[in-house]
Amino acid sequence: MAWAGDTSSGGQIEGASLDLSVGSAWQGLNKHLIAHIYPVVQVGEGESKRYEKDGNTSVHAPLIDGGEIEYVFNWQSPFENSGTNSKAPALLAMLQSGYLSGLVEMTKSLTGTTSEAQRQEGNSMLDLFKGRTGLTKLNSTQVFSDMPPIKIPVKLYFRAYRDAQLEVEAPLIQLLQWALPQSLSPDGAIVGLMKSTEQQSIKEAAVYALMPSIAPRLVAFQYAGRTYSPMVIESISEPITSPRTSNGHYASLELSITLATLTALDEADIRKIYFGVS
Numbered sequence: 487m488a489w490a491g492d493t494s495s496g497g498q499i500e501g502a503s504l505d506l507s508v509g510s511a512w513q514g515l516n517k518h519l520i521a522h523i524y525p526v527v528q529v530g531e532g533e534s535k536r537y538e539k540d541g542n543t544s545v546h547a548p549l550i551d552g553g554e555i556e557y558v559f560n561w562q563s564p565f566e567n568s569g570t571n572s573k574a575p576a577l578l579a580m581l582q583s584g585y586l587s588g589l590v591e592m593t594k595s596l597t598g599t600t601s602e603a604q605r606q607e608g609n610s611m612l613d614l615f616k617g618r619t620g621l622t623k624l625n626s627t628q629v630f631s632d633m634p635p636i637k638i639p640v641k642l643y644f645r646a647y648r649d650a651q652l653e654v655e656a657p658l659i660q661l662l663q664w665a666l667p668q669s670l671s672p673d674g675a676i677v678g679l680m681k682s683t684e685q686q687s688i689k690e691a692a693v694y695a696l697m698p699s700i701a702p703r704l705v706a707f708q709y710a711g712r713t714y715s716p717m718v719i720e721s722i723s724e725p726i727t728s729p730r731t732s733n734g735h736y737a738s739l740e741l742s743i744t745l746a747t748l749t750a751l752d753e754a755d756i757r758k759i760y761f762g763v764s
Contacts, residue, residue, distance in 0.1 A: 506542050506543045506544070507522070507543075507544045507545070507546050508543060508544070508545050508546070508652075508656045508657045508660050509545055509546040509547050509644060509653065509657045510547065510643075510644045510645050510646070510647055510653040510654065510657075511647040511648065511653065512548065515548065518709075518710045518711055519548050519549075519710075520546050520547070520548055520709075521546065521547055521548065521549050521640065521642065521707065521708065521709040522544050522545070522546050522706075522707075522708040522709070523544060523545045523546075523661065523664075523705055523706070523707055523708075523745075524539055524540075524541075524543065524544035524545070524705060524706055524708075525539070525540045525541055525543075525664055525703045525704065525705050525706075526538060526539055526540055526704050526705060526706045526715050526716050527540035527704070528704075528716075537704065537706065537715050537716045539706070540703075543660060545642075545657040545660050545661055546657075547642035547643055547644055547657065547741075548642075548643050549640050549641065549642065549643070549709065550641050550642075550643045550740065551641045551740075553638065553639065553640035553641065554638075554639065555636060555637075555638050556636065556637040556638070556639070557636060558633060558634055559630070559633050560630070560631045560632050560633055560634075561628040561629070561630055561631065562628060562629060562631045563626055563627065563628045563629075564629060565624065565625040565626070565627060566625060566626060578620060582616065582618060582619060632750075633750045634750065635746045635747040635748065635749060635750055635751075636714075636746065636747045636750075636751055637720070637744060637745070637746045638707060638714065638717075638744070638745040638746070639742070639743075639744045639745075640742075640743060640744075640745070641740055641741065641742050641743075642657075642740075642741045642743060643738075643739075643740055643741075644657055644658070644736070644738065644739045644741065645737065645738040645739075646731070646735075646736075646737050646738065650731045650733070650735040650736060650737055651733075651735045654735065654736040654737065654738065654739050655735055655736055658724065658736070658739060658741060661719065661722060661741070661743065662722060664702065664703045664705055664719060665702055665719035665722055666702055667699055667700060667701055667702050668700040668701065668702065668703065669699055669700040670699045671698030671699045673698065702718065702719065704716040704717065704718060704748060705717050705718070705719060705745070707745050712759050712760060713759065714745070714747065714759060716747070716748045717745045717746060717747055717748060718745070718746055718747075718748060719743060719744070719745060720744045720745065720746050721742075721743070721744045722741065722742070722743050722744075723741070723742035723743075724739075724741060725739070725740060725741075728740070
């Protein structure tokens with residue numbers, strides 16, 4: 487392992503003291519090309535709530551294969567089915583295309599129930615519908631419905647420079663530990679309640695009975711001077727056929743990982759990410 491203050495192995499996390507940074511050595515590579523992932527913990531409540539680095543460990547690696555940020559904004563048109571076209575679509579389609587005018591003319595001619603003047607008057611009325619539609623700006627107005635959390639699928643690159651186990655496998659193991667639940671209870675709710683009541687208060691026992699396990703860690707993702715926090719690790723793809731050393735350790739590893747913000751972002755969050763201000 488290498489200390490984060492050692493620039494040969496990825497540099498120091500901005501805004502942090504000397505921390506234990508796990509990853510490959512990248513001498514001469516610009517620090518803005520090195521991504522850092524580290525755990526965070528919530529501090530404070532309400533408007534004073536913030537997330538600070540938790541512990542002294544981080545994982546660093548350059549990104550490859552064009553990592554990208556996925557912003558998805560869900561706009562919907564809830565009034566699109568409220569126009570006249572939705573009430574009698576077949577009839578309105580025949581009026582708009584002029585098909586109904588020809589059909590009525592043919593029917594009147596076959597039955598002979600109307601005079602020529604009456605037929606022409608009826609046809610002129612039907613011809614007014616040609617080329618018209620019930621679509622308006624009002625019934626086509628879109629409204630903002632929701633947006634999912636922001637996703638950042640990236641590929642981290644690790645390769646052995648001095649020690650394959652420490653420079654390639656150690657960061658993989660660390661990321662997996664953050665992505666997996668911190669603890670899964672081996673007992674069911676009833677057994678857990680019986681055990682907890684013997685050692686804990688009633689409130690603590692109730693919480694343990696309902697939710698006996700501990701969720702995965704929240705993390706921060708720092709790249710090119712921008713920090714995205716808090717985030718969760720949604721997936722990790724480990725290519726097990728990657729090159730290995732004679733000892734069976736990975737010699738190099740292209741690790742695909744998908745990060746997602748804990749919540750949807752707003753304008754203030756973007757200012758904080760890009761400019762460091764709220």
